[in-house]
Structures are given as structure tokens and as C-alpha cells.
Amino acid sequence: MKKIFNTTADQMPNILRLELTNTCNMSCPHCRHHSPEKKLPENYPEYYKHASHISDNQVKQIFDEIGPYKPSVTLNVANETLVAKSFKFAVKELKKHDCSGTFNTNGLLLNNDMCEFLVENEFDSVNISIDAVKKETLKKARGITAIDKLIRNVKRLVEIRGDNKFPRVGVTFVIMPYNEKEIPEFLNFWKNIVDVIRFTGYITDKQPDMTVLPGVVQEKIPARIPCKQIFRDIVIRANGDVTPCVITSEAPQYISMGNVFKDGGIKKVWNGKKFLEWRNNHNKSCWDDISYCKGCHYWVESYKVKEKETDEFLIRSPSPYTVFYNVKKKLQNWDREKLIDRQGFGEKNFGAIDSIANYDI
Numbered sequence: 001m002k003k004i005f006n007t008t009a010d011q012m013p014n015i016l017r018l019e020l021t022n023t024c025n026m027s028c029p030h031c032r033h034h035s036p037e038k039k040l041p042e043n044y045p046e047y048y049k050h051a052s053h054i055s056d057n058q059v060k061q062i063f064d065e066i067g068p069y070k071p072s073v074t075l076n077v078a079n080e081t082l083v084a085k086s087f088k089f090a091v092k093e094l095k096k097h098d099c100s101g102t103f104n105t106n107g108l109l110l111n112n113d114m115c116e117f118l119v120e121n122e123f124d125s126v127n128i129s130i131d132a133v134k135k136e137t138l139k140k141a142r143g144i145t146a147i148d149k150l151i152r153n154v155k156r157l158v159e160i161r162g163d164n165k166f167p168r169v170g171v172t173f174v175i176m177p178y179n180e181k182e183i184p185e186f187l188n189f190w191k192n193i194v195d196v197i198r199f200t201g202y203i204t205d206k207q208p209d210m211t212v213l214p215g216v217v218q219e220k221i222p223a224r225i226p227c228k229q230i231f232r233d234i235v236i237r238a239n240g241d242v243t244p245c246v247i248t249s250e251a252p253q254y255i256s257m258g259n260v261f262k263d264g265g266i267k268k269v270w271n272g273k274k275f276l277e278w279r280n281n282h283n284k285s286c287w288d289d290i291s292y293c294k295g296c297h298y299w300v301e302s303y304k305v306k307e308k309e310t311d312e313f314l315i316r317s318p319s320p321y322t323v324f325y326n327v328k329k330k331l332q333n334w335d336r337e338k339l340i341d342r343q344g345f346g347e348k349n350f351g352a353i354d355s356i357a358n359y360d361i
């Protein structure tokens with residue numbers, strides 16, 4: 001049988017996801033980490049029971065090693081990054097090494113000082129989770145009713161940015177049964193304010209299962225291919241542990257491929273035995289030998305990003321899980337080469353997979 005997959009990882013990851021702290025200042029009912037239900041002593045994983053903060057020195061150590069490789073950086077994993085003690089230092093380190101950066105935030109701490117800091121440092125992109133149009137819906141999604149405050153904070157960032165190019169500002173919406181009716185209104189409202197609007201399918205506590213996503217037809221799901229997460233992204237938790245991918249960082253069972261502070265640094269862990277084992281299994285189509293990957297549908301993101309244009313939007317979709325509506329009038333800070341797969345822009349070749357990408361879900 002013709003072997004079509006043999007994907008290799010670069011010696012250093014193309015994407016760095018860095019969790020500066022494992023804490024959050026909210027407790028959203030739909031959060032897989034810090035919801036009130038998840039915080040019950042019997043449910044809350046050990047990892048979250050004690051606050052961890054990456055120190056400035058550790059941030060420096062990370063960027064000194066990976067900065068020269070110019071990864072695309074996301075400054076959060078399962079947390080609110082604006083409460084991290086090293087947040088501002090990390091932004092400065094990232095820019096010092098001329099990397100592109102992004103993060104998601106719940107938006108509560110986007111005050112004048114923070115917005116000015118982000119604009120002054122030409123931070124590349126900021127995504128604010130909103131998830132609702134109405135107060136009652138926000139209450140269901142985020143446990144608060146302060147929609148006006150969130151709108152004010154997003155507008156503040158856009159206003160302080162003024163004629164400056166960065167940051168690119170986006171809002172995000174996780175689609176749930178209780179908010180899906182608000183999608184058209186959400187898009188209509190925000191297209192006049194921000195640069196990009198992102199919709200994401202909810203990933204349940206179990207594993208990403210694309211068959212439950214709206215619009216996905218089982219018969220049209222393409223053939224499974226290796227998952228680019230383990231060839232491209234490194235996910236560093238606030239204690240220095242590296243999880244194999246963004247999905248396993250959210251799994252109730254804790255898993256680590258090594259610790260960047262204790263096991264010789266990023267390159268050592270990234271090219272270590274555990275990552276090689278996972279990658280070999282994927283290249284041999286033996287993903288089912290890995291309990292985390294068996295039944296996980298997130299591999300579909302390995303296919304090429306789909307792109308479509310309308311009068312108003314450049315719509316990009318890396319998979320049925322995510323759709324970015326880039327407002328066409330606001331593409332001045334759009335860069336296809338940078339911020340890989342972030343903000344609906346950015347694309348970097350991914351080995352052989354691109355050349356066979358043709359799925360259409």
C-alpha cells in the first residue's frame with residue numbers, strides 16, 4: 001500500500017502555547033477547567049488546586065531558547081492570562097525576539113493601562129471571549145451579566161489602538177445550544193467594531209467529536225491523517241510540564257511529555273522519546289494505539305484551511321470546529337505568513353498533508 005504520510009517535526013515547534021498561570025478570575029459554567037462544578041473538590045484536578053505562575057526568569061529562559069526560531073506564540077492555555085504575574089514581561093520578551101503573539105481573554109481586565117500597554121508594544125492580536133448578545137445568555141455562558149462592560153472594554157482597546165496597526169482585535173463565540181440563535185446578531189453587531197469574529201464548536205469533556213457539530217455530514221468526513229498538533233505545537237503549562245497537544249492539556253487525566261525547566265529545555269522535550277513515539281504512531285496510522293488520540297477528532301485540523309470570500313468577509317475555516325470571519329475592510333493587520341492558524345489568518349505548509357488536502361465538510 002502506498003504510504004502517504006511521513007510527517008516530520010521541525011527541530012523546534014512552530015507554535016508555542018504558553019500558560020503563564022493556571023488560574024482564572026472567572027468561573028464560567030461552560031469552562032472545562034474552572035467552572036463551579038469543576039471546582040468541586042472531588043472534580044478539580046490536582047494541577048489546578050495550587051496556583052502556579054511562571055516567573056519572569058522562566059519566561060526569559062523559554063524565549064532565549066525558542067525565540068530565535070520565531071514561533072507563533074499564544075500566551076494562554078487553560079487560564080486567564082491577564083492575571084498572570086509575568087504577562088507584561090512575556091509580551092516584551094516575545095516582541096524582543098520578533099515573534100508574533102496572540103491570546104484569548106475574558107476581557108474583564110482590559111482597562112486603559114492594559115490597552116495602552118498592548119498598543120505601545122504593538123502586540124499582534126487579542127481575542128476577547130464574549131459568547132452572547134443578551135445578558136441572560138451571557139449569564140448562562142459565563143456566569144455574569146456584564147455584557148455592557150465587555151462591549152465597553154473591547155471598544156476601549158479598538159479606540160486606544162486608533163490608527164495604529166496592532167493589535168488585531170477579535171471577539172469569539174463558543175457555540176452552545178443556548179446561544180446559537182444569537183449568531184447572526186452577534187456577527188452583525190461586531191463586524192462594525194472589531195477586525196475578526198471567531199466561532200468555535202464546543203468540545204465536550206470527553207473528546208472532540210465532530211459528528212456532533214452542526215452541519216457536519218458523517219459521510220463527508222475525510223480520511224483520517226496524522227494530527228499536526230504533535231508535529232507543530234508545544235503546550236507548556238504553568239509548572240513547566242509539556243502536554244502532547246492542546247486537547248490533552250484539557251483532558252481530565254494529566255499527561256506530561258517532560259518538563260522544560262527540569263528536563264533540559266524545550267528542544268530536548270520536543271525531540272524526546274515520548275514525542276517521537278506519538279509521532280511514529282501517527283505516521284504509521286496507529287493513532288488508536290494512543291488512548292488520547294483514539295476517538296479524538298481534532299486531527300481534522302491537519303487538513304488545509306478552507307477559504308471563502310463574501311462582500312463583507314474573508315471567511316477562513318481550519319476545520320469544522322472553527323470559523324473566522326475576517327472583516328474585509330479591516331485586513332490592514334492581516335498577515336498570511338505569521339500567526340499560524342491564528343485569528344483566521346496565517347498559514348504555514350505542513351509537510352505532505354497540504355498537497356492532499358481537499359476535504360469539504
Ligand code: SF4
Binds near residue numbers: 228293
Ligand atoms: S488526535 Fe487529539 S489527542 Fe491526539 S494529538 Fe491530535 S489533538 Fe491530541
